[in-house]
Amino acid sequence: MFRLNRLTDYAVVVMARMANDGCKVRTAPQIAEDTGVPLPTVAKVLNALARDGLIVSQRGASGGYRLGAPPERITVAAIIQALEGPIALTACVDGQSGHCESESLCPMRGNWDRVNNAIRGALEGVTLEDMTAGLFVPMGERRSPAALQQASGK
Incomplete structure (x- = not known):
């Protein structure tokens, strides 16, 4: 089974929460509280996301993180x-060589x-905005599945 690791799943949850907050700057403890993801995990995720520029950290008294x-x-x-x-299902991707002992004999070389490009293309076609559609509705305003479907345009 092809599966994302738990940290990546948490990264999507954290980013979805931040997207829901708009441009608001949030601290790691606030994000942890809002998402239910443990603070050490949130800190690790935020560091990885900041390294790639997906989030920006702001220092100071009103510091924190934003998209x-x-x-x-x-x-x-x-x-x-x-x-x-x-993003790759196998080590033999994007013309790389030397990662497989059977490379010279492999009929799949x-x-x-093509498979990796298709998966990458599908994932590039889904945005954070798409992932947050219908999420984080306040507890008192829970909507039925039919109302959520209508809100997402499906």
């Missing part, structure tokens, strides 16, 4: 790459690039 770009310009692919590196 590095509008949610409609941040893709799920960018979040995954910030936490896990290049080069063919995995």
Whole structure:
């Protein structure tokens, strides 16, 4: 089974919460409280996301973190790459060589690039804005599945 690691899943949750807050600067403890993700994990995720410019840290008394770009310009692919590196199902991707002992005999050599490109393209087609559609509705304003579907335009 192809699976993202837990830290990447938490990164999407953290970024979705930040997207919901707009341009508001939030501290790591506030984000941890809002998402239910443990503070040490939030700190680790924020560091990885900041390293790739997906979020921006601000120092000082009113410091914290904010998104590095509008949610409609941040893709799920960018979040995954910030936490896990290049998106690939196999080691033999993007013309790389020397990672496989059977490389010279492999009938699939080069063919995995098509699969990896398709997956990468699909993930690049989903934005943080798409991921937050219908999320974080205040507890007193919970909507039915039909209302959520209508709000998302489906």
